[in-house]
Amino acid sequence: MAMSITNCLIYVFVSLLISSLALASSDAPFIVAHKKASLTRLKTGVERVSVSIDIYNQGSVAAYDVSLSDDGWSKEIFDIVSGNTSISWERLDAGALVSHVFELESKTQTVFYSAPAVITFRIPTKAALQEAYSTPILPLEILADRPPEKKFDWAKRLLAKYGSLISVISFVGLFVYLIVTPSKSGGAKGSKKKR
CATH class of the missing domain: 2.60.40.1470 (ApaG domain)
Structure with missing residues (x-):
């Protein structure tokens, strides 16, 4: 039974494909x-x-x-x-x-x-x-009664849509900032002269 349904679906798919190709190629x-x-x-x-x-x-x-x-x-x-x-x-x-x-x-x-x-x-x-x-x-x-749009609804929608993306970019930016900027204790040691 399952084999005949599969064969029937394959037959229908192939016939639809052939008919669509025939229609697409016609002028x-x-x-x-x-x-x-x-x-x-x-x-x-x-x-x-x-x-x-x-x-x-x-x-x-x-x-x-x-x-x-x-x-x-x-x-x-x-x-x-x-x-x-x-x-x-x-x-x-x-x-x-x-x-x-x-x-x-x-x-x-x-x-x-x-x-x-x-x-x-x-x-x-x-x-x-x-x-x-x-x-x-x-x-x-x-003329439907529509509730008035509140002042910061657009900000809430943007935050809901892009909030996770903004937080990931912020964390990556903070990480890069911490790696790139030298620490103050390391900079102070490098400027001391040895006696």
């Missing part, structure tokens, strides 16, 4: 999209969401008629401040990167879950449009 665009969002509180009761989507073509040929659509932002919660949630490009060359940025504003306190952005593109060898999806973003806590 096709490979679209990767990364979506980021950041919150900025402007005043009491208003928060701005800055959304940035980077689209990479990691394939070996260009993608044509590339369009981005990020329509998952509810119109009941968000107002568009700048930019559009959709845009298109005529061509995205192999190894190229394009970015799209837009800003939204919200006056509603909520936790918002955004869907991935959809990228459609055309390959000259295929008639149907191809689709790719961006990475998802973490849930956005819009």
Whole structure:
């Protein structure tokens, strides 16, 4: 039984390896999209969401008629401040990167879950449009009550992260200092003249 499971896993691994090599060697665009969002509180009761989507073509040929659509932002919660949630490009060359940025504003306190952005593109060898999806973003806590950051929280975080490293470097530095500097009793003996 254990031998057949092992053989099955080896077979699946080899077949996945062969299929991935076949896909990697084919002439096709490979679209990767990364979506980021950041919150900025402007005043009491208003928060701005800055959304940035980077689209990479990691394939070996260009993608044509590339369009981005990020329509998952509810119109009941968000107002568009700048930019559009959709845009298109005529061509995205192999190894190229394009970015799209837009800003939204919200006056509603909520936790918002955004869907991935959809990228459609055309390959000259295929008639149907191809689709790719961006990475998802973490849930956005819009107008959430955040505790104020204390004055020395950053120092505590640095000390917690690098405290052991600082103490080791301090001990090594002290040891080197003690070895390199001459002692006063040894220096006084060397300066006495013999009679």
